[in-house]
Amino acid sequence: MTQVQIIGAGIHPFGRTDGRSGRDQGVFAVRQALADAGLAWTDIECAYGGSDSAGNADIMVNELGLTGLPFINVSNGCATGGSALASARNAVASGQCDIALAVGFDKHPRGAFNAKPGDWGLPEWYGETGMMLTTQFFALKIQRYMQLHGISRETLGKVAEKAFRNGTLCDHAWRRSPVDLDTILNAPMVNDPLTKYMFCSPAEGAVALIIASEKKARELGADGVKIASIAVRTRPPGSFEVFAPAISVDRGGKPTELASQAAYEAAGIGPEDIDVAQLQDTESGAEIMHMAENGFCQDGEQEQWFAEGRTELNGQLPVNTDGGCLACGEPIGASGLRQVYENTVQLRGRGGARQVPGNPKTAYSHVYGAPGLSAVAILER
Amino acid sequence: MSGVLPVAEGLWTDEAQPRLIGGRHGQTGEIVFPMPEGDAAQHYDPVPLSRTGTLWSWTSQDFRPKSPPYAGPEAFVPFLLGYVELPGQVIVETRIEGANLAELTLGMPMELVLTEFAPGRTTFAFRPCA
Numbered sequence: 001m002t003q004v005q006i007i008g009a010g011i012h013p014f015g016r017t018d019g020r021s022g023r024d025q026g027v028f029a030v031r032q033a034l035a036d037a038g039l040a041w042t043d044i045e046c047a048y049g050g051s052d053s054a055g056n057a058d059i060m061v062n063e064l065g066l067t068g069l070p071f072i073n074v075s076n077g078c079a080t081g082g083s084a085l086a087s088a089r090n091a092v093a094s095g096q097c098d099i100a101l102a103v104g105f106d107k108h109p110r111g112a113f114n115a116k117p118g119d120w121g122l123p124e125w126y127g128e129t130g131m132m133l134t135t136q137f138f139a140l141k142i143q144r145y146m147q148l149h150g151i152s153r154e155t156l157g158k159v160a161e162k163a164f165r166n167g168t169l170c171d172h173a174w175r176r177s178p179v180d181l182d183t184i185l186n187a188p189m190v191n192d193p194l195t196k197y198m199f200c201s202p203a204e205g206a207v208a209l210i211i212a213s214e215k216k217a218r219e220l221g222a223d224g225v226k227i228a229s230i231a232v233r234t235r236p237p238g239s240f241e242v243f244a245p246a247i248s249v250d251r252g253g254k255p256t257e258l259a260s261q262a263a264y265e266a267a268g269i270g271p272e273d274i275d276v277a278q279l280q281d282t283e284s285g286a287e288i289m290h291m292a293e294n295g296f297c298q299d300g301e302q303e304q305w306f307a308e309g310r311t312e313l314n315g316q317l318p319v320n321t322d323g324g325c326l327a328c329g330e331p332i333g334a335s336g337l338r339q340v341y342e343n344t345v346q347l348r349g350r351g352g353a354r355q356v357p358g359n360p361k362t363a364y365s366h367v368y369g370a371p372g373l374s375a376v377a378i379l380e381r
Numbered sequence: 382m383s384g385v386l387p388v389a390e391g392l393w394t395d396e397a398q399p400r401l402i403g404g405r406h407g408q409t410g411e412i413v414f415p416m417p418e419g420d421a422a423q424h425y426d427p428v429p430l431s432r433t434g435t436l437w438s439w440t441s442q443d444f445r446p447k448s449p450p451y452a453g454p455e456a457f458v459p460f461l462l463g464y465v466e467l468p469g470q471v472i473v474e475t476r477i478e479g480a481n482l483a484e485l486t487l488g489m490p491m492e493l494v495l496t497e498f499a500p501g502r503t504t505f506a507f508r509p510c511a
Binding site: 111114116117123124125126127128129130131132133136139140141143144147148188189190191192193244245246247248249250 | 388389392403411412413414415418437438439440441442443444446447449450451452453460462463464466467468469470471472473474475476482486487498499502504
C-alpha cells in the first residue's frame with residue numbers, strides 16, 4: 001500500500017456559533033485546510049464526510065464547487081469522523097486517487113443527547129423509566145472502576161482542571177477559562193461521581209483534513225504528517241457499553257482495546273513510543289480509563305500519574321493537549337477529527353502556547369462512542 | 382399494587398414475589414434481559430431470574446431526563462440506579478430503592494422490589510437486602 005500523509009488541516013472553532021449552520025462550519029474548515037495545503041478545491045479527487053445531526057456532507061459542493069468529484073456521505077455515529085478519515089486514507093493508500101478529503105461537522109441542540117429507544121433497538125420502557133442516558137453509562141463505568149482500582153474523586157477533578165487549563169491556550173477550544181479543582185469537585189452532581197464540570201457538552205464545530213500519497217506530498221513540498229495506522233473496531237462479546245439494559249456475566253473485551261492493539265500492530269510501535277495522545281474524554285473518568293485501555297498504564301496507576309502531572313503539556317505523555325472534549329465540547333461528527341487535527345498541529349510544531357516540548361515524533365488519537373465502537377489513529381513525523 | 386399498571390408487559394412474573402423474566406438462548410444457554418422481542422425471540426426461551434443478586438455498580442440521576450422518552454413525574458426527584466449481578470445469570474440495569482448513595486458498596490446483596498416510578502405505573506427496582 002502507498003504511504004499516506006495529512007498535508008492540510010483546517011478547523012472551525014468549537015462551541016456555539018449562532019447563525020452559522022453545521023455544514024457552513026464544515027465548508028469553513030475545508031477552505032482552511034485547502035489554504036493550509038496550498039491547494040484549490042479542484043485539486044481534491046475524492047471526499048468523505050458526515051455529521052450526526054447537521055445534515056449530509058456532500059451538499060457542501062454547492063459552496064465549494066461542482067467539480068464532479070465523488071463525495072461519500074459517512075454516517076457512523078461517534079465514529080463518523082474517524083470512519084471518514086479511514087476511508088479517505090484507504091482511497092489514497094489503494095491508489096484510487098492521490099489527494100482526498102475527510103471532513104466532519106456538527107451542530108447539536110443544547111443539553112444532554114436525547115436518544116429514542118426504538119432507534120437503538122431497545123424497548124420503550126427503558127427510556128420511560130429514566131435509564132437511557134449516555135451520562136449514566138459513563139458514571140456507572142467509572143464508579144465501578146474507582147472501587148476496583150482505587151481512583152479518587154480528586155483525580156476525576158484533576159482531569160477536568162487540566163482540560164480547562166489546556167483549553168485556555170487553544171484557539172479552537174470552547175471553554176477558554178480555567179476552573180479550579182474545588183469548583184469542579186463541589187459543582188452540582190450530574191450522575192455520581194461526576195459533577196457538571198466533569199462532563200463535556202454537545203456542541204458545534206468542524207474539522208477538515210486533506211490526505212495525499214507520500215509521492216504527491218513530496219511533489220507539492222507539503223508540510224506533511226504520516227498516517228502510520230488507523231483502526232476502527234466495534235464491540236466484542238461481554239463488553240460494557242452505552243445503552244445496555246443488561247450485560248453478560250461472562251465479562252469480555254473492549255472495543256478500545258481491540259482498536260488500540262490493531263493500530264499499534266499496523267504501525268509497528270507500542271504505547272511506550274508515543275509522544276502525545278488525544279484520548280476520548282466524554283467525561284473525566286473516560287480519560288482515566290482510556291489511558292489504561294489504550295495501553296499507556298496499568299489499571300489504577302492513573303492516580304499516581306495525575307499526582308505527578310505526567311499527562312500535562314510538559315509531562316512524560318501529554319494527554320488532550322487542546323483541552324479535549326471537556327474544553328472543546330462534542331460535535332459528534334467532528335470530534336474524532338479534532339483529535340487528529342490537534343495531533344497534526346503538535347507534530348508540525350505549530351501548537352504555540354500549548355506546544356508539547358521536545359519535537360514530538362509520534363501522536364496517538366482515540367475516539368469512543370455509542371453503541372460501543374472505537375477508532376484509533378497513529379501519526380508520525 | 383391494584384390500580385397501577387406495569388411499565389411493560391412481560392418484564393416480571395405475576396406472583397407474590399415477582400421475578401424478572403430473561404431469555405435463555407436455545408443453543409448457547411446465555412441469559413439476556415429483557416426477553417428479546419420480534420424475530421430475535423425465536424432463539425430464546427423465557428426464564429425467570431433470581432430475585433437476589435449483588436451490586437455491580439451504581440450512580441445517581443440528578444437531573445430530569447428529557448421527555449419523551451422519560452415518563453416520570455414533572456416534579457423531578459433524583460433517584461439512584463445501577464447494575465445488579467444475578468449470579469450465574471446476567472447483570473441487569475435497574476433503579477435502586479431504599480438506600481442512600483453513601484450506603485452503596487460493591488458486591489452488597491440486593492433484592493427485587495416493584496416501585497411506582499410514575500403515578501399509576503410500576504417498574505422493577507432493587508434494594509439492599511434487609
